[in-house]
Amino acid sequence: MRNVYDILKERGFTEQATHEEEIRELLGKESVTFYIGFDPTADSLHVGHFVTIMAMSHMQKAGHRPIALIGGGTAMVGDPTGKTDMRKMMTEETIAHNAECFKKQLSRFIEFSEDKAIMVNNADWLLNLNYVSFLREIGIHFSVNRMLTYESYKTRMEKGLSFLEFNYTLMQSYDFLELYRRYNCKLQLGGNDQWSNILGGVELIRRIGHDDAYGMTFSLLTTSEGKKMGKTEKGAIWLDPEKTSPYDFYQYWRNVADADVKKCLSLLTFLPMDEVNRLSALEGAKINEAKEVLAYEVTKIVHGEEEAKKAQTAAKALFGGGAQGGSIPTTEISKDEFKDGMDLISLLQKTGLAPSRSEGRRLIQQGGIKVQDQKVTDLDYLVTEKDFSENALMIQKGKKVFHRVQLI
Numbered sequence: 001m002r003n004v005y006d007i008l009k010e011r012g013f014t015e016q017a018t019h020e021e022e023i024r025e026l027l028g029k030e031s032v033t034f035y036i037g038f039d040p041t042a043d044s045l046h047v048g049h050f051v052t053i054m055a056m057s058h059m060q061k062a063g064h065r066p067i068a069l070i071g072g073g074t075a076m077v078g079d080p081t082g083k084t085d086m087r088k089m090m091t092e093e094t095i096a097h098n099a100e101c102f103k104k105q106l107s108r109f110i111e112f113s114e115d116k117a118i119m120v121n122n123a124d125w126l127l128n129l130n131y132v133s134f135l136r137e138i139g140i141h142f143s144v145n146r147m148l149t150y151e152s153y154k155t156r157m158e159k160g161l162s163f164l165e166f167n168y169t170l171m172q173s174y175d176f177l178e179l180y181r182r183y184n185c186k187l188q189l190g191g192n193d194q195w196s197n198i199l200g201g202v203e204l205i206r207r208i209g210h211d212d213a214y215g216m217t218f219s220l221l222t223t224s225e226g227k228k229m230g231k232t233e234k235g236a237i238w239l240d241p242e243k244t245s246p247y248d249f250y251q252y253w254r255n256v257a258d259a260d261v262k263k264c265l266s267l268l269t270f271l272p273m274d275e276v277n278r279l280s281a282l283e284g285a286k287i288n289e290a291k292e293v294l295a296y297e298v299t300k301i302v303h304g305e306e307e308a309k310k311a312q313t314a315a316k317a318l319f320g321g322g323a324q325g326g327s328i329p330t331t332e333i334s335k336d337e338f339k340d341g342m343d344l345i346s347l348l349q350k351t352g353l354a355p356s357r358s359e360g361r362r363l364i365q366q367g368g369i370k371v372q373d374q375k376v377t378d379l380d381y382l383v384t385e386k387d388f389s390e391n392a393l394m395i396q397k398g399k400k401v402f403h404r405v406q407l408i
Contacts, residue, residue: 003028004062008218010273011266013055015192017216018202023187026214032064034187035179037122037172038106039071040098041090044240045105047230047252050302051221051267052191053109059189060110066117067185068106070099073126074171077164099123105239109301118183122175138174141207142200150196169200176201180213192217219267224259239302246303247373250311251389253295261290269297314373314394317402330404338407341382344371351403353395363397370396 005024008014017023026032036052038045045053056066075095090098103119110117147153147169153161176198179185188198198215205213221229230237237252238244244252256264262280265271271279271293279290292312300308317328331351345360348369354360361379363369369376372387372394387393391407 001062004059004064007058007062008055011058012263013051013058013218013267015217015219016195018199018214023214023216026186026212027062027064032187033067033118033183033185034059034064034189035067035069035176035185036189037069037071037074037175038102039075040095040102041075042238043098043101044238044243045102046239047237048191048221048228050239051218052189053106054268054301055189055218057109060117065115066110067179067183068110068117068119069175069179070102070119070121072096072099072121072123074122074168074175075099076123076127077168077171095123101240120179122171122178125178126171126174134170134174138170138177138204141204142170142173169197172197173200173204176213177205177208180205180210186212186214188213188215190215190217191220193220219263221267223257224263229256229260229264241303241307245373246299246307247311247314249302250295250299250308250315253298254291254315256291256294258287261287261294264298265290265294269294269301271297311373314396314402317394317404328402328404330406332406332408335385335407338383338385338388341384344369344376344381344383345379347383347395347405351395351405353397353401353403368398 003024005014005027036056038049056068060066072095075090075098076092099121106119112119147166148157150169153166176185176188188201190198195215195217198217202213202215223229236244237249241249253264253268262276265276265280266273269276279293282290295315296308296312299311303311329351333350344364345354345357348354348360348363349357353369354363364376364379364381367375367377371381371383372389373396383393385407388405388407393405393407395403395405397403
């Protein structure tokens, strides 16, 4: 079997490694227990997490054992990395709820049965630490002078860095030590913005007397212009279908810039690299084929094949692409009619999807109507220009009836 280090490198995952040759050798000769941490700062994982989840999956497929560490303890403090201001303090109840949401989502991507992977929460050991004992055992190994050179702290020095957040690196480093002791976890992985925190854990374990601790970081999901991907005008792109519908998720990847297609196909799908290279080499209008494959593959991994097919069908219908596009009934309506909004029941009548207002009400009440792949249950829902995408709007009735509304 090919060394997973080479697979990750070829696909563009790897950025920095504490001991590159040793890590490659280790991954090639034994099953390695490794971990990635996820601080539950929201009730869903988002696209930014997805690169590390894919890396975790590649590692597991190659026979290594992942630990998904839920940061129920570290989230009480908040990672200052990449933040210009202190994170909003969350209640213990909110953190616990978010942690449960993360657990459910991660189980979709990683196989946890038969000890193939482990999921633990650092609240189990961090929340009961004795502060003085912690400082004596762990704090003694950290230089404040060195910590102040870390990018995550440097960027905060002007605006102010709380002592609470200053402890974050020590806590994450202690996590690695705890996982090393409990599960013989030798490798910590994370996004490239986590380099200083990862380095802290590796060095802590080595200072205590163990020389087989390693760290490696992965590329952040950025555009060719260096901007973070996974944000739209509506906000973050979430992995939870209730927060970002499979259709909107699909459309996000369908509309990435041409220059970002290869990176996304490499990092976010399991397509062989030969196929990635073939698709990303397409030029002109043909690059849209690659974008459709990207959108379908990523949506399939996150939401399942059925939802990916539905999103693909709806997208082709809405934008007139492919054989199905031309067969979708379309109603052209003036933009002026949506200036102050048009109630959905009236729109259902205009498009012929409902022969009467009472039938329109019944369809909505029974959950049979979707607008832009979002189920609508509000009888007073107003459709406005904001609901349209590229002057087009898709209404779905039941499972199989689609109707496109085109603004003129």
